[in-house]
Amino acid sequence: MKKFNSSQVNWGVIGAGSVCEKKSAPAMNKVSDSSVVAVMRRNADKAKDYAERHGIPKWYDDADSLINDEEVNAVYIATPPSSHLELTRKAANAGKPVYVEKPMARNHAECLEMIKICEEAGVPLFVAYYRRTLPNFLKVKRLIEEGEIGEPRYVSITINQAKHPDVLTDASNWRIDPDVAGGGYFYDLGSHQLDYFDFLFGPIKEVNGIATNQSGQYPAEDIVLGNFSFESGVLGTGNWCYTTSNTSQKDEIVIIGNKGEIRFPCFWGTHVTLKRDGKEDEVFQFEMPENIQFYLIQSIVNELLGKGGECPSTGVSAARTNWVMEQMVKNFY
Known part of the structure; x- marks a missing residue:
């Protein structure tokens, strides 16, 4: 270099x-x-x-x-x-x-x-x-490394999001044009979560998924379900749906260990909740930088x-995230 x-x-x-x-x-x-x-x-x-x-x-x-x-x-x-x-x-x-x-x-x-x-x-x-450098996400990494939940067993992602208001009104919305974005909102938003898991547990070695478009409002996928396993032995599952009702909206990541669990949002909040056997729940709150x-x-x-x-987010690490997403939606494309 x-x-x-x-x-x-x-x-x-x-x-x-x-x-x-x-x-x-x-x-x-x-x-x-x-x-x-x-x-x-x-x-x-x-x-x-x-x-x-x-x-x-x-x-x-x-x-x-x-x-x-x-x-x-x-x-x-x-x-x-x-x-x-x-x-x-x-x-x-x-x-x-x-x-x-x-x-x-x-x-x-x-x-x-x-x-x-x-x-x-x-x-x-x-x-x-940039989530690789934010204080709430670094806190989760420290809790895992310090053994607060014991040995990690599996992780799960749930995103239920109502249809974006710009879907039908903004013809220039490139985020739902696969020729421009590679996929839909899963590529734009889900990539953050999958990259963060790469940061926590290392590369994903196996992945399978199914994607489809249920609403028929745009050409990209609007729902993705996936399962994956890391080289480190941790397993994972994810559900990404971008056409739910407002009352069903949910943003939650859960990391389960043999002695406890960690729950936190990726987008709609900055808190981290630690649950451990025989102890009261701890909730950590964080402030984000203005930018x-x-x-x-x-x-x-x-x-x-x-x-x-060194910067923790490189082309090499980011390419792995693209590979994972590609495997999850390949049935659709």
């Missing part, structure tokens, strides 16, 4: 849309020795508007111009997954580290190609699975500048 020859990470952001309003790009200006120096959107007026509102000096309506800007020395790709491979290729060929939104790509093959491109170019590849990707971006900057530590 080539050495990052700078004392400052100057980000160029491709696709300065909704995710960049609060979740990600503002954090790049808050992390020490990091700043956003240029943004790009295909719509020039929107690119200019974003830059002016966020105090960013330069804006473009062309990705090549941003990537080839000499002041930009790291590229954040915040576009839909269908463009991740090609934009990663261009950034890597320009010798610039790549930070790409999740899911990493539309399919596992594209992920592997992105990894290969960056390895050959000698640049690091990071992916925005949810702050800690992950901080880890990227620290790694690039040699300030200690």
